[in-house]
Amino acid sequence: MTDQSKIIERLKEEKTFYLISHMLPDGDSIGSLLAMGEGLLKIGKNISLFTPGHIPRKYNFLTGTETVSHEVLIVDPDITTIVLDSSDLDRLGIFKEAVLNSKQIINIDHHVTNQRFGTLNLVDSSAAATGELVYSLLNELPVIITESIAESLYVAISTDTGSFKYTNTTPNTHRVVANLLEFGLNPGTLSQKMFDEKPLSFYILLKEALSSLEMYERRRVAVMTLSKDIRERSGATTDDLEGIVNYARNIEGVEMGILFYVEGNREVKVGFRSKRLDVSVLAGNLNGGGHTRAAGCRLDGDLETIKEKVIGESLKLLKELPA
């Protein structure tokens, strides 16, 4: 019997569930949590939903967000806890201890690094989003999918694939989404909310970042720099910073984009984005880390000295590509 079948059995047998997804909630963690929660409600279960940390405002329109608690009310170890989209229990933040005490943990995730910490584990790294796995479970239970469940799952899958642009997008991703759209969703309205709308502070920060643009090595490396002062004047949050460095990488002909961001007194954060180069190695050599095409590090010292060193290392890495 597969873990998926055992999970289906457990979901049918038990009456009450805690559901939780990871800290710094994103579209997949929230969408999967809400869809799984509403699905179980529909078949008569009692559920309590949790996230460590608040849900970004742009997801507030999803049905059920107002029922998600951020307080550690996971108190009964006999109640099965369903953990969604979390590669390990550390990602549950202040909820970690309470979840560890649960006698039964159902772990549903698509991260390749998942630690299989569950009593039962549905871990499939070929899924583009945890939302795909939730869709499969709800169909197998079976739960009759509603428009609001479909909307939560659409948000889960579209955000984790960058609206189907990332390499993780598979034929199955599109087949699931085809079925979800049948429930009358408007992909135009949903995508505007998910992808296009950004606060004014983001655009102010973008203007400053573009104004600071420097190009190196025949325009193959694009460098942006943001001072602490500029960030404070723009009213930008850390959320706003996300995505700024992509603009450097996305310039035609550029192989690597770098963002220097002065965090505090002599503390500089560096973000790397690349088209073909492995920047995780570069970041690793500078005591940072990350993914092949998106990595970062944090360095102490004077901005100009740090820039010189980091750009020097980047140009060395660039030599790996044909000129």
Next chain:
Amino acid sequence: MTDQSKIIERLKEEKTFYLISHMLPDGDSIGSLLAMGEGLLKIGKNISLFTPGHIPRKYNFLTGTETVSHEVLIVDPDITTIVLDSSDLDRLGIFKEAVLNSKQIINIDHHVTNQRFGTLNLVDSSAAATGELVYSLLNELPVIITESIAESLYVAISTDTGSFKYTNTTPNTHRVVANLLEFGLNPGTLSQKMFDEKPLSFYILLKEALSSLEMYERRRVAVMTLSKDIRERSGATTDDLEGIVNYARNIEGVEMGILFYVEGNREVKVGFRSKRLDVSVLAGNLNGGGHTRAAGCRLDGDLETIKEKVIGESLKLLKELPA
């Protein structure tokens, strides 16, 4: 017998075809042209491919672009001409007369405004892209789809739906794309080419546009202004201008984005983008036109006078929305 069946018969019967798509080629017109051409080649037909106007550089990687001619070599009126993604024959530019002389025209299109100018017409405005209709024809012929045909169709469909973000995206769109991805396409690499990469001149223009940002009516109208001088210094083309005004519209809380762009001596172009308002009416009142959410006009006079007038009209339109 439906026109689709008659088209299938004609494609089987005839040996030689001219294929043409519209001027100012885009992803759907090019992708549909190349896929249809390669499909017919695969079943032993002779084909000649045409577009009025050159193909944007970013599509050059598609198989067959080098075989597309921009000269009017449509000379034999007995050869069936297949017109793709063109709502009317005016959109064929310098090719219009030659195509009009064709005794048989197969018209394949998804524009709701299509003039049904063909001898046979496959016009379906529920299709998100002409590429969806080409996929259906190739399957019915049948043609064995290759990776390069799949790639051309993916580009056709993904560009016309803004990577599946626009309201025109349907369950069928996703089902077709699921099947296309089975041919081993990499959506990450393709999407980077289609959507993310922009020339440096675009970013220089964006910086200037963001620097000029003015907000009106409690930040519900965002206005950008670009002088002729700035455009010339940036090295930007008209292509680069496309999309700049979207940035104004995409600011959180903004209902309408407006871009003023000084074209020449006392000539000002105005672009309107909205989330909910009908800006085609606004543009129409100013002797322009366009779509509900994206419209524009061209006015003569002094920039400041024009701005005052246009912003005034926009604030009147804004009153239609609840405050």
